[in-house]
Amino acid sequence: MATRSVIPFGPQHPVLPEPIHLDLVVEDEKVVEAIPQIGFIHRGLEKLTQKRDYNQFVYIAERTCGICSHGHGYGYVSATEKLLGIEVPRRVDYIRDILEELTRIHSHLLWLGLLADAFGFEALFNHCWRLRENILDIFQRTCGGRIILSILVVGGLAHDIDDADLKGICDKLDSIKRDYLEIMDTMMNDMSVKSRLCGVGVISYEEATELSMVGPFAKGSGLVHDMRTTGYGAYGDLDHFEPIISTECDCYARCKVRAQEVIQSIDIIKEFVSKIPHDGIGQKSKAKVVPEGQSHVLLEQPRGEAFYYVRGNGTKYLDRFRLRTPTSQNLGGLVKALQGVDLADVPMIILTIDPCISCTER
């Protein structure tokens, strides 16, 4: 009879960029059960709505995470604008979505680099991060910051991005695309990559549905779920949008989805730039208080659907701001994906879920 033992995995582990702890119950080399634990870096950011007014809180929302910083700000301002009954100009929606797609590209490139590094492909890691630097340069040129963009205000944008800069973004993306396709050809067709990812960490379509999974983790199991299809922001103006899915249900499928999403995001940005209207950038809300009531928005972040909820109480402070990140939603899938796998595959499976603990801990 196999001996059962518990192996603690994390919070400090070479493959984990952020602290998450897993108790892996193993029988010989097979994982029988995985029990996650978080809360090592819980900051209580949601609670800060009681110390900062609704306009100031944009800056806190943006600082939730260093990768999806713009997305969290976007979610917060959209939910607050909904509660205040503010309709922003279409140009604002376009610019917010262009920046959101750029965030998706840099998030996926960062993740692909980390995955390559975990394989031991350091050259590939360097190439992915080199391309990512171009996106950060775009942010710096257009917004002033490389990570925290601070372009969002409740009611619009802090400043505009002029048409010449938008054209410059498209030109830059063309050159990134050329380099990226070359790198991806190496990555996705490499035999050793396939041997580590194919057939590993399988989550079936039924399981993904049952566990309410989101993002590339769910799309890799064939689940057609992408909030962009609802047409929020400027996404409704796209000629055609279809979420990228893969039906192999394994780690390789998740990798493939993210790889293709980069190309899709480049195309979306180019379409947005060609259609962007010139109807102003709105202005910072001058409302002294947020009315009583509640509202929420659902956005598609690089890691999947994110939920933003605000509750007003008639004062300038919000009663509650809730941010549910994709990683929180995918923890159930992570537990399931780790059951029955080889101990050596655990790091790869965790990486292909692309957990973001900063967002989850908020």
Added chain:
Amino acid sequence: MYTTEFVDIPLVELLARVQTLKHEGFRFVQMCGETTEAGTDLLYTFYDEVRDNALNLCVYGIGEDTEVPSIQELYFAAFSYENETHDLFGVHFINMKLDFGGHFFNVAEEAPMTVITPEMKAEREKLAKQRAAAAAKARKAAEEKQAAEAEAAADAKEAAVAAGKSAGSVGDKPDPAAEARSDADKEAERAAKMEAKLAAMDPEKAAKVRAALAAKAAKAAQKDGE
């Protein structure tokens, strides 16, 4: 764009409602808590992919000792939210499939999200005062309107009676006592209005205004004496 719905339900109906949503094919999105004076409010969000509808079930005023049924049997993804709500809000869930026993979040303080900050407390008190003042003002306005209507009706009746008795009383002098009474009433009304305004103000500002009014009154009294 998807539609959003908020539905208030009592705690006893929670499991049955969630079960219905599961059968209807709703996807579980999230669950969160919020501390209020009446206890903790819980918000469950579900999403219907077919109709693009986000449905929120709101359960209000969960007490410290209230047992909330877990929905993990129906939606396993809820385990992280239920454990989080237990650790951060102190809500007690029963029949949890995966229960971390209060060790899911390693926080230094027990139920840290239930603490209300001094800033928020001050804002809420100010809002309550404003609301009380507005309600008092509205009540007073309604009473005054009612009194004015009754007075007008009485005057009309009186005039009709007087017209019936004699037609030669035109040009009578007004009663000085009644005039003085009316002035005092007006003064009292003005003072009440000012009090209502002061109650709605920031206490520090109200104290300043009160001091200024007192100084003005003293000056007027001194002038009258001279």
